[in-house]
Amino acid sequence: MSDLLKFDLLSASIALKNKEFSSLELTNAYFEAIEQTSALGAYLEIVKDHSINMAKASDKNFKNGTARPLEGLPIGVKDMFCTKDIKTTASSKILENFCPTYESTVTQNLWDDGAVMLGKLSCDEFAMGSSNETAARGNVINPWLKNIKMSPGGSSGGSASAVAARSALAATGTDTGGSIRQPAAFCGITGLKPTYGRCSRWGIVAFSSSLDQAGPLTRTVSDAALMLNSMAGHDKKDSTSANLEMPDLMNYLDKGIKGKKIGIPKEYTQDGISDDIVTFYEKSINWLKESGAEILPVSLPHTKYALPVYYIIAPAEASSNLARYDGVRYGKRNEAASLDEMYEVTRGNGFGEEVKRRIMIGTYVLSSGYYDAYYLKAQKVRRLIKEDFDNVFEEVDYILTPSTPTTSFELGKKQDPLSMYLNDIFTVPASLAGMPGISLPVGLDKLGLPIGIQLIANSFDEPGLISTARVLERSAEFNFIADGAAK
Amino acid sequence: MNESINLKPGQINGETGIWEMVIGLEIHAQISSKSKLFSGASASFGAEANSNVSLVDAAMPGMLPVINEFCVEQAVKTGLALNAKINNVSIFDRKNYFYADLPQGYQISQFTKPIVGEGEIIIDLDDGLQTTIGIERLHLEQDAGKSLHDQHPSKSYIDLNRTGVALMEIVSKPDIRSPQEAGAYVKKIRSILRYVGACDGNMEEGSLRADCNVSVRKSGEEFGTRCEIKNLNSVRFIIQAIQSEAERQVEILEEGGKINQETRLFDTSTGETRSMRSKEDAHDYRYFPDPDLLPLEFSDSWVQKIRETLPELPDLLKKRLVTDFGITPYDASILVEEKDYVDFYQKAANGKDGKLTANWMITELFGALKKENISLSDSPVSPENLGQLIALISDGTISGKIAKDVFAEMMISKKSPSDIVKEKGLEQVSDDTEILKLIDKVISENEDKVKDYLGGKDRLFGFFVGQVMKISQGKANPSIVNKLLKEKLK
Amino acid sequence: MSKKESIVDIPTVNKIARLSRLNIPEASKQNLTNDLNNILGFVAQLDEVNTSDVKPLASVTGHKLPLRSDKVTDGNIEDLVLKNAPESSGGFFVVPKVIE
Structure with missing residues (x-):
């Protein structure tokens, strides 16, 4: 069985087409892997009967020669995606029994392309967190260190942990300020946040509507391209969805980067970055140079304001987006004599501490007398941050940064919300600008924890982002497997 | 206070x-x-x-x-x-x-x-x-x-x-x-x-x-x-x-x-x-x-493009009604209150006496509809029939008084006014010899009153008109009755 | 915006919790107040940025708001609408009595 787990998404796809094994065999191998790695806590819900039916249907399609791009490939889904008749909780107690009657556009696109669903993956509650510790059903563990329980990052921690632990061939994630890229970096896998508007937000539990984007977490850059090919697309049900055709990313895997210009922002080399990460950042710069890219210093002067802007805008939008969780139409209600009391106890008990903190901050910054000073100010600085990127992309094609200032940390060790927020310092700016970013593993630190490097491209240049990331991936030759991965 | x-x-x-x-x-x-x-x-x-x-x-x-x-x-x-x-x-x-x-x-x-x-x-x-x-x-x-x-x-x-x-x-x-x-x-x-x-x-x-x-x-x-x-x-x-x-x-x-x-x-x-x-x-x-x-x-x-799809709006429409149909600004303002009203009016008044149509619509029709609690769109009297009624009054076929009876019948039966007038024989009598016959009858039956009138009691003239109208069952044309009576009683 | 003006105290926390319809246990109010002050203090860095000529950015999307045609394409799904309701009766959602 274990042989089957060695295939990544792309190679498994080829092997399935060549009938080296069936989707049912592959899916069953993943169920064994899920069982083997269950202590990691990545899965909230397993839908074995459903998966097996999907796998059988895929095998029929292979037989009939009607295989689709992701035919028979078993993947996991972050619990932020609403899945029809399958419990969707956003890792929150307030939605603990919620069973959508509809399927999110992104997951529907995946099923329409033949993917097999394994189950729902844990995340930080309502995707608010950078360690997966705010999940109502408990922590998810990073599979890299066997003896210490390390954080998989967040919020797509379950997705990252599962892909790294080989209990899913690939997974979906959502990224608001780094929620795909940071956990991918922590777990030694690839995570891609597309341009805002590439993937429909319809059917994804909303955290911060102007920032949320779905994307893939995969073992390789090619896998990310394969997944995103299916996930992306214009959706009339989402007014912010971009009506732009995305070229087939598989055509861009080997385009190379000769003559391309890579910007190194001076603001991203600051105090507080671990030495190992600095080392690998420098190595990455050299690898790209050796592959024919021109390296240029650039400046994104408003970088240091990205986190403050983010921690105003995201909570503000969240405070409003989460108002619908009121115990009236769905979710867990706490009974009370009056409507207002019912709201207060339902929401007070249903939401976890971090979610409540962010709702409070969001409500405060939008409230009368503070709107201009906080929210409006943040929107103005957001424009400056976006303009920084627009200016830099006049000079260079891609920007290279570390994905995170540190590698993974031990679960339970970061108690202060602010120090947790600092994790997203390198991922948040591109989110605010709406630009695509990819994190890929380039090495291990002294403890044996993966180091991620981030590439950022101009809006809608996912093809170029894939080409460049592939070059870096080849140079880095990151072939390590997590200790805690399924064998 | x-x-x-x-x-x-x-x-x-x-x-x-x-x-x-x-x-x-x-x-x-x-x-x-x-x-x-x-x-x-x-x-x-x-x-x-x-x-x-x-x-x-x-x-x-x-x-x-x-x-x-x-x-x-x-x-x-x-x-x-x-x-x-x-x-x-x-x-x-x-x-x-x-x-x-x-x-x-x-x-x-x-x-x-x-x-x-x-x-x-x-x-x-x-x-x-x-x-x-x-x-x-x-x-x-x-x-x-x-x-x-x-x-x-x-x-x-x-x-x-x-x-x-x-x-x-x-x-x-x-x-x-x-x-x-x-x-x-x-x-x-x-x-x-x-x-x-x-x-x-x-x-x-x-x-x-x-x-x-x-x-x-x-x-x-x-x-x-x-x-x-x-x-x-x-x-x-x-x-x-x-x-x-x-x-x-x-x-x-x-x-x-x-x-x-x-x-x-x-x-x-x-x-x-x-x-x-x-x-x-x-x-x-x-x-x-x-x-x-x-x-x-x-x-x-x-x-x-949107502007080009705008209909004629009440203020301008009101002005146009006053010029085109010669009605008072007050009547016009009532008629433009609702698009229904003005559409109805323009159909009814088409080629008719605009002022008379407005009077009939506002006083008689609206009054009757209100009494019956019916909206204009459900009116038993169609704009065409109201127009026909106005025409019958204008050309002297029926008198204003008879018209009210015809209108009442229209409200009940939804029939056209000309049908009602024909069925009930309500055409106005304007023929001089016919009317003279009636006048002679009234004079012969009221000889003493005729004496009084000729003796100076001018007020009695109205009495004679009334009597003629009464025996004609309202059908006699009142202006002709007036004219002929005056000649007869010289 | 000065940091001092934006410092929250427990009455402010009560007010914001009420606006957010969040029941906050007394015991955790002080911690929450401290957290909020730390975060608000952190975001107050934005004071340094001169934004006098900057227009706010609400969306990074470049396109115009798409419009849909006026057709009835949805509805008549009472069962789906009510399926997850904690309490419903006769096709209605049911909540504790509201006094107007």
């Missing part, structure tokens, strides 16, 4: 002097769209509970709004009809508050940048005068659902059918100075909405509702503190509520009290306003641009 002072409408003669009212209206008009503002569920009225509800309206997780093009067009069309500035870029904001019939926990509305800016309309008052009322803005927003509080002793029941139905909120400037002006303003807005086709204006079904902001002041002073009376759904209630609220405020102020700025409800049974308990909680709506939507943008040429 000094009874001898001649108060103008909207003035209140208090102990300390004369007060005037300052009134501003917010009219909520439901757009006559098939589907909702941001979802594809039906916007129709009166369906089974929660049947006209989509997952978007129920605010299920991950559901997103997509705007209805028709609603945008109607808002622009209405804005043009209100002579208002159309904003080519407008923004949708979220108005955040918790309520059981507000599933999203916010209402999508327009706060800082509405689709329509300042405009103005002319209103017609009963005394024939006109005045201009400024429009502050018009914006698009979602309606809320409905809570039923009388179904269960300790529970409220929620129906989301109305949730997300498209509304236009039309906000006036505080230019209104009397309850009567407020009534005229609402009627005018309703009429414009119906002309444009943006809203059916049906106040009973709640497609048109008004919130009234009322304050009082002594003439020339600054505006006083206002109270808002919510959700008034008839012109009569608007007039009553404003009058009673203004009187309440004058009483408080004259006793040395202060007005609390608050939201009040009008109690139709007492005719008074009362404070709304549930609104006591201080609101902080935390408006911010809805990140699920983008700014609404359109070009001048698009607005021009």
Whole structure:
């Protein structure tokens, strides 16, 4: 069985087409892997009967020669995606029994392309967190260190942990300020946040509507391209969805980067970055140079304001987006004599501490007398941050940064919300600008924890982002497997 | 109180002097769209509970709004009809508050940048005068659902059918100075909405509702503190509520009290306003641009296209009726009140005596319909038949008096007036020899009265006319009777 | 915006919790107050940025708001709408009595 787990998404796809094994065999191998790695806590819900039916249907399609791009490939889904008749909780107690009657556009696109669903993956509650510790059903563990329980990052921690632990061939994630890229970096896998508007937000539990984007977490850059090919697309049900055709990313895997210009922002080399990460950042710069890219210093002067802007805008939008969780139409209600009391106890008990903190901050910054000073100010600085990127992309094609200032940390060790927020310092700016970013593993630190490097491209240049990331991936030759991965 | 002072409408003669009212209206008009503002569920009225509800309206997780093009067009069309500035870029904001019939926990509305800016309309008052009322803005927003509080002793029941139905909120400037002006303003807005086709204006079904902001002041002073009376759904209630609220405020102020700025409800049974308990909680709506939507943008040429679809609006139409049909401005203003009326009138009056048609329509037809509680669209008398009746009067086939009988018959049988006249033999007798026969009969039967008349009792002339008309069963042409009688009794 | 003005205290936390319809246990109010102050203090860095000529950015999307045609394409799904309701009766959602 274990042989089957060695295939990544792309190679498994080829092997399935060549009938080296069936989707049912592959899916069953993943169920064994899920069982083997269950202590990691990545899965909230397993839908074995459903998966097996999907796998059988895929095998029929292979037989009939009607295989689709992701035919028979078993993947996991972050619990932020609403899945029809399958419990969707956003890792929150307030939605603990919620069973959508509809399927999110992104997951529907995946099923329409033949993917097999394994189950729902844990995340930080309502995707608010950078360690997966705010999940109502408990922590998810990073599979890299066997003896210490390390954080998989967040919020797509379950997705990252599962892909790294080989209990899913690939997974979906959502990224608001780094929620795909940071956990991918922590777990030694690839995570891609597309341009805002590439993937429909319809059917994804909303955290911060102007920032949320779905994307893939995969073992390789090619896998990310394969997944995103299916996930992306214009959706009339989402007014912010971009009506732009995305070229087939598989055509861009080997385009190379000769003559391309890579910007190194001076603001991203600051105090507080671990030495190992600095080392690998420098190595990455050299690898790209050796592959024919021109390296240029650039400046994104408003970088240091990205986190403050983010921690105003995201909570503000969240405070409003989460108002619908009121115990009236769905979710867990706490009974009370009056409507207002019912709201207060339902929401007070249903939401976890971090979610409540962010709702409070969001409500405060939008409230009368503070709107201009906080929210409006943040929107103005957001424009400056976006303009920084627009200016830099006049000079260079891609920007290279570390994905995170540190590698993974031990679960339970970061108690202060602010120090947790600092994790997203390198991922948040591109989110605010709406630009695509990819994190890929380039090495291990002294403890044996993966180091991620981030590439950022101009809006809608996912093809170029894939080409460049592939070059870096080849140079880095990151072939390590997590200790805690399924064998 | 000094009874001898001649108060103008909207003035209140208090102990300390004369007060005037300052009134501003917010009219909520439901757009006559098939589907909702941001979802594809039906916007129709009166369906089974929660049947006209989509997952978007129920605010299920991950559901997103997509705007209805028709609603945008109607808002622009209405804005043009209100002579208002159309904003080519407008923004949708979220108005955040918790309520059981507000599933999203916010209402999508327009706060800082509405689709329509300042405009103005002319209103017609009963005394024939006109005045201009400024429009502050018009914006698009979602309606809320409905809570039923009388179904269960300790529970409220929620129906989301109305949730997300498209509304236009039309906000006036505080230019209104009397309850009567407020009534005229609402009627005018309703009429414009119906002309444009943006809203059916049906106040009973709640497609048109008004919130009234009322304050009082002594003439020339600054505006006083206002109270808002919510959700008034008839012109009569608007007039009553404003009058009673203004009187309440004058009483408080004259006793040395202060007005609390608050939201009040009008109690139709007492005719008074009362404070709304549930609104006591201080609101902080935390408006911010809805990140699920983008700014609404359109070009001048698009607005021009909409402008070209505008129908002839009441003010211009009124002028045209006066010139084309020779009717009085007062009659014209009644006829243009509703698009139905004017359409009916123009059909009926086509090629006929316009003035006579207007008289008959306003006095006889409207009177009869009102008595029977029938709307004009269900009138048993068609515009063609009313026109035919006018023609029969004008060409002398029947007298005005007979016409009233014919009209009464038309209301019952829906038959054409010429059929009725033929069936009942009601044609007017204008033939001199026929009438002379009748005159001779009357003279022979009243010889002593003839003597008296010829002896100087001129008053008796009317008696003879009456007798002739009576024995003709009203069919004799009165002017010919007059003429021949005068000759006969020389 | 000065940091001092934006410092929250427990009454402010009560007010914001009320606006957010969040029941916050007394015991955790002080910690929450501290957290909020730390975060608000952190975001107050934005004071340094001169934004006098900058327009706010609400969306990074470049396109115009798409419009849909006025057709009834949805609804008549009471069962789906009510399926997850904690309490419903006769096709209605049911909540504790509201007094107007």
